[in-house]
Amino acid sequence: MFQPVDHQKTANAVVEQIEDLILKGVLQSGDKLPAERDLADQLKVSRPVLRDALKLLEERELIQARRGGGTYVADLIGPIFSEPVVQLIARHPSAISDYFEFRRGIEGQAGAQAAMRAAPSDLVRLEDIIHRMQAAHEAEDLHAESRLDVAFHHAVGEAAHNVVMLHTLRSCYRLLENGVFYNRGRLYHHPTARIELLQQHKAIAEAIRAGDPVGARRASEEHIDYVRGTLAEAEDLDRREQLAGLRRGHSSKIPPRS
Template identity: 80%
Template sequence: MFRPVDHQKTALAAVEQIEDLILKGVLKSGDRLPAERDLAEQMTVSRPVLRDALKILEERQLVEARRGGGTFVADLIGPIFSEAIVQLIARHPSAKTDYFEFRRGIEGQAAALAARRAAPSDLDRLDDIVDQMKVAHEMGELATESRLDVAFHHAVGEAAHNVVLLHTLRSCYRLLENGVFYNRGRLYHHPTARIELLAQHIAIAGAIRAGDAEAARQASEDHIDYVQNTLNEAEDLDQREKLAGLRRPKTEKPTPRS
């Protein structure tokens, strides 16, 4: 990952190299940098020069030193929405429609770009995640399927090779992981969702591997439409069930399910 630096620039060359790795998403928030001795050797600089470089990066809030724990990439994925807006959306679920509209556009674009730009290692990573999805599906491991869902979309974003798009998607997926807009576990408990979602991810990956940008965009948009519609159906069913419960005579006991 790290390479020898231009000794005419010394510390600044080391700074530029690490910044470039962060910008391009190779180094992610929370990643630990190699130990000082190892990193200095990989970059062929002295340890005092490396310390100067890390000090500059720390001043720029790109890395943070943890006492006795080493140096880590700082948490660079800021919230795409302020906490006040997040709470406002939580109180007004109708805003989820806007969220899905946003994701539909940005993920469709990411998939199309990935179909045009994905490197062989990007394609291999997508294939590996899809293979893991198939195994998790066969084993009925819902939590693993849900985790791999996010990993898959991260991989598509990285394969698009657009740094602004990449960091926007990462911020968006953090909200998804935290369940701000909806509970992904609920989606995977839908009776037909697991097999449908697997097929959709396979279709997206296949279009990207084939280099078909329009097919990749369409498959991605269809996927978001399915997620939105399926969650809406689940919420409608919950509302009908709640209303049915209110209508039940007070003396009537629920019929036990077999």
């Protein structure tokens, strides 16, 4: 990952390399940097130069040193919404429609760009996730399927090779992981959703692998449309079941006619 430093082995050259790795998503929030001795050796710089570089990165709040625990990439996935807006959305579920509209557009664009730009290692990663999705599906491991769902979309975003899109998607998926907009577990408990979602993810991966941007965009948009429609269907069923329960409860209290 780390390459020997040129530019007369200055601290700024070290900073530029580590910043570039962070910007391009190679180094991610929470990743631990190698020990000082090892990192200096990989970069081919002196330890004093490395310390100066790490100090500057820490001042820029890109890394953080933990006493006795090493140096880590800071939590760089800032909130796409402020906490008050998140709470506002939670109180007004109608905002979910806007969320899906946003995701449909950005997921479609990410899929199309991934089909045009994915490197061989990106394709290997997507294929690996699909294989793990298949295994989780066969094992009926709903938690793993749900977790791999997010990992798959992360991988598509990285394969698009657009750093602004990448960090936007990561913020968006953090909201998804935290259940701000909907509970993914509920989606995977739908009677037909598990097989449908697996096939949709396979279709997106296949279009990207084939270098088909139109097909990748279409498959990504259809996937979001399905998720949106399935969740709406589940919510409608819940409302009808709740109403039926109220009616049963009320009728049980009415004394029979004599």
